[in-house]
Amino acid sequence: MIAWSVLAPLLVLTAHTVVNALLLRRPRRDVSTAERVAVLLPLRNEAGRVTPCLRSLLAQRGVPDMTIHVLDDASTDDTAAVVRALAAEPGGERARLLSGTPPEQGWLGKPNACRQLADDAGDADVLVFVDADVVLEPDAIAGAVTLLREAGVTLLSPYPKIVGAGRLVQPLLQWSWLTFLPMRGMERSARPSLAAAGGQWLVLDRAGYRRAGGHAAVRADVLEDIGLARAVKRSGGRIALADGSRLATCHMYASWPELANGYGKSLWASFGSAAGAAAVVGLLLLLYAVPVLFLVSPWPAVALVAYLLGVTGRLVSAAATGGRAVPDAFAHPVSVILFAWLVARSFHMRRHHRLTWRGRPV
Template sequence: MTAALAWALVVAVGVLTGHAGLNATRWLRRPSGTATTTDERVAVLLPLRDEATRVGPCLRALLAQRGVPRLEIVVLDDGSVDGTAEVVRTIAADDPRVRLIAGVPPPPGWLGKPYACQQLADQAGTAPGVLVFVDADVRLAPYAVAAAVVTLRDASATLLSPYPRIVAGSGGERLVQPLLQWLWLTFLPLAAMERSRRPSLAAAGGQFLLVDRAGYQRADGHAAVRDRVLEDIELARAVKRSGGRIALADGSRIASCRMYESWAELRDGYAKSLWAAFGPPAGATAVVLLLLLLYALPPVLAVGAALAGVPEVALPALAAYLLGVAGRLVSARATGGRGWPDALAQPGSVVLLGWLTARSYHLRRRGRLFWRGRPVR
């Protein structure tokens, strides 16, 4: 029975790794960082809350954008107390493309990030064009905005999510952050996602997100996701519900992002959102157990069987582990991430993700989830 389980793991992990490879080589869109031009009207929208130490490089990269002659940059200071607005004023100086507005606190029923984004979109007006939402921890290459807009139009999509290259510094980041791209490359059928009208079949990353202005309005904008923690994914679903199409892309050649700069930030950031990512606790439990079975059990089984002198179990279990490592390498290669030797720690990454997920549900149940000084409800 144990040998049969080991071989079943080989088949399952092998299929998933093959699927990641198919997504990466055939279906994943890749905006080019080379010189690209768009004549469309583009509004880059930058929400900020206590980002004085991060906004500088982000805003300088936005001011250095090329190939977008009709570019405006709207920055919203969402009640910062660390001097964020002063940093923006110093960097932007008298550049006519930049407008800094003061946000107001979210009304009842709204979370902070969706309301900040809605205020920005309202300030950008209603003329045809493209809205580009960018987070303060994103660094764009000179032609990033132009290349992303061209990709949006080439895909005939309403919403495009060009996922930035994730920069990971600490050990905790290197264990957890690569799972962001690995999960959707491994488990999400990208071609079916683009073609399907099902809102449930959607993915997006809010760090760098483009949406056609008219399509955004048809979907009711961020008002449609006003109380959603994962407002990026929910906005993609709202776009689908309104008849639009969505697309994912590898944005590693045009954007980079270090989401968290310490273990505490990473831990609390995932606590804020993982409970919303996996749905009801029963579903989350099933997903985490499946991931542990496929990616954490094989090396344990391989070592245990080898010590017990059962090679007919140890060898296929080792093969399942190596196939999991291969899947992580495929993801890293496809998205500009760090593959070797970090991929060898894939079982540990999955275990840590399971712990972060359990912690997220625990804190939510106790009403102890906060982000940037605001409760997450």
């Protein structure tokens, strides 16, 4: 009885991960689209990494009617100069550089930048938001726009392959929604609370974006990507997640301190409240970290099976999303403990008003 009560939820969650991995949408390769597409790239102090991103956008194929709108959000480095130099190269004329205006009272920086970009998108049918740390394959945008239409959704979030620092923590992003989020149920459900999205790469029907209120609807949201997905649902639209690992890479953080600060600015907002965060983190620790402590106990076999179920979920997630499986998946209990620490740190920093990002207070 004790063994079953411990293992049953892990068996269910691991099976759910497998089902979601099998159902996960993936953009097709080597397709083309006649849609009018506006690619929107907000930049703030990105001189050191915008070049591969913008070059990959300029190299897109299969989208003959595509414009690229780049916004320099009051950078204090050479971001604008780098963009101008790239735009002056052969083939760079599709890139249009805008100078952003500072956020007004009640607005955070990224929603403000994205709003300005969307306003500049002309008569585009589809808006594609891309972050500066994302590098796309040449057929990525055509594939994502085609999937947006094939799935019949308003917002598509193709999740890139995450590279860089944080191998023990970053894969938890994909693992979490594969394990706990009913993918097809999320697509069919009208409930705004049942929503997920990754702001590194978002593809939206422009008419649906406007119905949802655009980024004005999420002007003060630290997690503006999830906020936008919920706004789309509230306006009657549909959303979908997809595996974009074959088409995009995202170098989110170069070091552990950078990762900790990045997670710190937003984790506190991920759970609705401190009580919600404590409940989620407590459950994760109970299911995936505590069993390891019982490997030396009267029930070592139960503890071992519990550990291996957690590892299996990570292995499935890695295989489905282009992640590194070995040895990372076998450190899953350590990953969960590190995540718990990052959540606690985020709440601590917010309580002491120490949260900033890109030089602006959060």
